[in-house]
Amino acid sequence: MLNVTHIRSDFPIFSDKPNLVYLDSTATSLKPRVVIEKLREYYEKYSANVFRGIYGISEKATEEYEETRQIVADFINAKSPDEVIFTRNTTESLNLLAYSLGQQIIEKNDEVVTTIEEHHSNFVPWQQLAAENGAVFKIIDITTDGNLNLGKNSSLEGIVTKKTKILTLTYISNVLGNINPIKEIARQAKKINPKIVVIVDAAQAVPHIKVDVQDLGCDFIAFSAHKMLGPTGLGVLWGRYDLLESMLPFNFGGEMIESVEADKTLFKSPPYKFEAGTPHIAGVIALKESIHYLEKLGWENVEAHEKELTNYALRKMAYELGKKVKVLGPSYPNHKGIIAFTFEPYHPHDIAQIFSDENICIRAGHHCAMPVHTRLGVNASCRMSFYIYNDKTDIDKAILALKQVEKVLG
Amino acid sequence: MSIYQDKILDHYRNPRNFGRIKNADKTAEVFNHVCGDRIDMDIVIKEGGVEEIRFEAKGCAISRASASLLTEYAKHKKIDELKKLDKAFIINLLEIDLGPNRIKCALLPLEALKKLIINGQ
Ligand SMILES: Cc1ncc(COP(=O)(O)O)c(C=O)c1O
Numbered sequence: 001m002l003n004v005t006h007i008r009s010d011f012p013i014f015s016d017k018p019n020l021v022y023l024d025s026t027a028t029s030l031k032p033r034v035v036i037e038k039l040r041e042y043y044e045k046y047s048a049n050v051f052r053g054i055y056g057i058s059e060k061a062t063e064e065y066e067e068t069r070q071i072v073a074d075f076i077n078a079k080s081p082d083e084v085i086f087t088r089n090t091t092e093s094l095n096l097l098a099y100s101l102g103q104q105i106i107e108k109n110d111e112v113v114t115t116i117e118e119h120h121s122n123f124v125p126w127q128q129l130a131a132e133n134g135a136v137f138k139i140i141d142i143t144t145d146g147n148l149n150l151g152k153n154s155s156l157e158g159i160v161t162k163k164t165k166i167l168t169l170t171y172i173s174n175v176l177g178n179i180n181p182i183k184e185i186a187r188q189a190k191k192i193n194p195k196i197v198v199i200v201d202a203a204q205a206v207p208h209i210k211v212d213v214q215d216l217g218c219d220f221i222a223f224s225a226h227k228m229l230g231p232t233g234l235g236v237l238w239g240r241y242d243l244l245e246s247m248l249p250f251n252f253g254g255e256m257i258e259s260v261e262a263d264k265t266l267f268k269s270p271p272y273k274f275e276a277g278t279p280h281i282a283g284v285i286a287l288k289e290s291i292h293y294l295e296k297l298g299w300e301n302v303e304a305h306e307k308e309l310t311n312y313a314l315r316k317m318a319y320e321l322g323k324k325v326k327v328l329g330p331s332y333p334n335h336k337g338i339i340a341f342t343f344e345p346y347h348p349h350d351i352a353q354i355f356s357d358e359n360i361c362i363r364a365g366h367h368c369a370m371p372v373h374t375r376l377g378v379n380a381s382c383r384m385s386f387y388i389y390n391d392k393t394d395i396d397k398a399i400l401a402l403k404q405v406e407k408v409l410g
Numbered sequence: 411m412s413i414y415q416d417k418i419l420d421h422y423r424n425p426r427n428f429g430r431i432k433n434a435d436k437t438a439e440v441f442n443h444v445c446g447d448r449i450d451m452d453i454v455i456k457e458g459g460v461e462e463i464r465f466e467a468k469g470c471a472i473s474r475a476s477a478s479l480l481t482e483y484a485k486h487k488k489i490d491e492l493k494k495l496d497k498a499f500i501i502n503l504l505e506i507d508l509g510p511n512r513i514k515c516a517l518l519p520l521e522a523l524k525k526l527i528i529n530g531q
Contacts, residue, residue, distance in 0.1 A: 347470035349445050349515060350414075357412045365445055379446020379468075408414050409422070409471060 002297065002305045004391040010293075011389055012036065021360040021394045025387035026174050026338050026367075028226045029207060032293050035229060038286040050281055051255060065281055068288040069271070075291050076221070077212040078238055085237040085244075085271040086284050090203040091121040093222035093237035094168075096274065097199060098125035100247040102166065105197070108134035111164040115140040115148055117173040117372045122201040122222075126168055140169070142375065146176050146330040154181070156188045164189070166197050171205035171221075175369045175383065176329030177310075177338035179209075186217040197243065203227060207387070208306060208336060210299040213238055225283060229290035234283035237274070244270035251276035302388060306337035309386040313339055313395045320399050328381055337386035340367065346405055348380045354408055355401045362398070413472065413506045421475035426482045427464045434462075438525035442518055447473050451481075451522040459488050465522070470515050472508070477519035479503050489527050495520060 008014045010032045013022075022030060048058035050065045066081070073081040087093045102125075106112060112130045114123055116139050130137035140159055141149045148169075151157045160167055167189050172179050186198045198218040205211055206221075207228035213221055220243070225234040239247075249256060249267055253276040258266035267273045294302065311332060317325050321343075328340040343351055352364035363383040366373045373380065384398055434452035441448050447469030454462040463481045467474045483503065484492055500516050501508070508516055 347445070347447075349470040349472070349512065353413060353512065370443075373446075408412075408419070 001308060001391070002301055002388055004389060007297075007389050010034070014389070017359075019359050021358075021397050023384035023386065023390065023394060023398060024361045024363050025207075025227070025390075026204060026383065026385035027363055028232065029229050029387055030389060031231070032229055032290070034289040034293060035231065035286045038289045039231060039282045042282040042285050047282075049278055061281060061285070064285045065279075068284045071288045071291055072236060072238075075295070076206070076238055077214050079214065080241065082269070082271055083238055083241050083244065085239070085274045086279050087222075087235040087237050087274075088233055088280070089226070089235035090119075090201060090222045090224045091235070093235050094122050094199070094201065095125050096237060096250045097168075097220060097222070097239075098129045100250050100274070101197065101243070102126070102129040103133070104246075104248055105165055106130070106133045106135050109163065110135045111138055111161060112136070113138040113140065113160060113164050113167045115169045116142055116375050117148070117176055117178075118168075118170055118369065119174055119201065119203070120368045120370070122168055122170060122199075123371060126166070135165075136163075138164075139371070142176070142372070146328065147178050147334060148180055150185065150188075154184060154188065156185065156192060160189045160192045160196065162193050164193055164196055166199065168199035168201070170201040170203075171211070172208065172336050172338070173329065173369075173372070174204050174338060175340045175367050175372050175381070177336045177340070178330045178334050179205075179336055182216050182218060190217070204336070204338070207294075209303060219243055225287045225290065229293055230287045231280070231283035234280045234287060239270075241270065244274070247274075249273050249276070253277050255279075297388060305388060306386050309390055309392065309395065310335055310337045310339065312392055313384070313386075313398075316395060316399055317341070317402075321402055325402065328376060328378070338383065339385070340381045340383040342378055342381050343402060343405065346409055348382045350409060351382050351402070351405050354405045355398070358397065358401045358404065360394075360398055360401055411507070413508065413512070415506055417479075417505060418471065418475045421478035422471040425465075425467070425474055425478040427478065427485070428466065429464050430466060431462055431464050436526050438522045440518055440522045440525065442469070442473070442514055445470065445515070447515060447518055449473065449477055449518055449522050451477070451519070451526060453526045455489065455527075458490070460484050460486060460492070463523075463526075465519065467519075469518070472504075472512055473515040473518045476500060476504060476516045477522075480519045480523060484523060492523065492527055495523070 046057040046060040048061045050062045069081040069084050072084045112126050143149045199220045200218045202221040202223045206223040220239040226232040256276040326342045348364035431452035439450045449467045451465040465477045
């Protein structure tokens, strides 16, 4: 297990609220001091715009900004920093793709394939894209044990066809907590249609497991800084360079043009083509500190820690509350540190409220994933999720809170 | 202070006016899609006043308690008077402080009532 006492001392929020039990890192993570200080450093010491000034502090800001791009590229093992685009969040990264790539390649009767367990941000843009262009929107279902139903021998046969131009899916579901075999899925999909574009929503993966884009064999991944100890308002889109080059710009404006004349404009090459306007400079500069922090802890340790917490929570909930608590998603072992559950007859909002009265933060609702809730026949669920600053006492407190729910509302 | 005060819990556990009216003058259903709450409300109106009002709710304790309290209040009141009810009235009726997210649950029954008494809604 990680040394949680030590880790918590790196997160200022725990000095402010020593009794905070934060079990909603799937929504957003807490921020370590090094990240907050780096944001401050930019604003206090070189708060100039990037790429524009021929003066010291602008050059410093630009250097720091571009250094993060290189660090992100190394972090996900991209071939080049030019494949790393800074956006506002995962949602924007995916919408950028639906527009800049989707509108260009999707035609009538083509297929766009996604899954039932997507966050709305990787569902709605594709549903709309397909509808606008007369394409077929296909949805991969889940099996009764809560994993993706990938067809016979996970071959994607009958799901992905030669007409499928885009396959887009999540790496780790933010509700079911299952981890999808992306490498195998990408390989199978490309076997059926070598020209298919495979997009991965890695919002829940990048903060929790080692992601190697070259090893995965996909074409794009999207993730958010704020879920991986970084600042809010910043996302990343990684894409294969040749595809990025072929895509339309998303926004037009400053920073993304080579030259503008009265009747035509020449755009810069990626990544700048997709970074119109003044970006979240402070955020980008601070993101490198979250990456350093995670790498210093070590992926093996982070994964082992979350696994231990998840298994402890699943065991203990089953033991203390029996069948009253129903966990959504697969059982051990394909369950990452995200536990969505129902506790009938209590409504998730009431449960979360009583948790809140005990200083415990959990999520209640459909977690921006209505399709999977509908599929499972539940209106809403509660969700607790774990990260590096959680320990077993947090889970013990959550279980006491569940018993408190019975006491208050029972 | 917890929002699960005795008054709320009482109306959650033993909701007043719970159930449907067979020959209602009007029926309303309202949803809060964010949390999957649903309220069905029926009304019988006589001489500009509420003769009978009942509801069925699927949802959290707050929306249910709020529906119970609101229907209890509305019974035998004049329609014109009920048209004036607003958010402040509900907060006062429940006697608890709700954040921006939970207030939606509390206001759902009022939405149903308004549908029943305001023409064209
Ligand atoms: C799997 C998944 N995809 C996408 C998102 C959207 O992330 P953001 O709100 O940062 O755009 C989330 C965040 O909730 C998520 O969990």
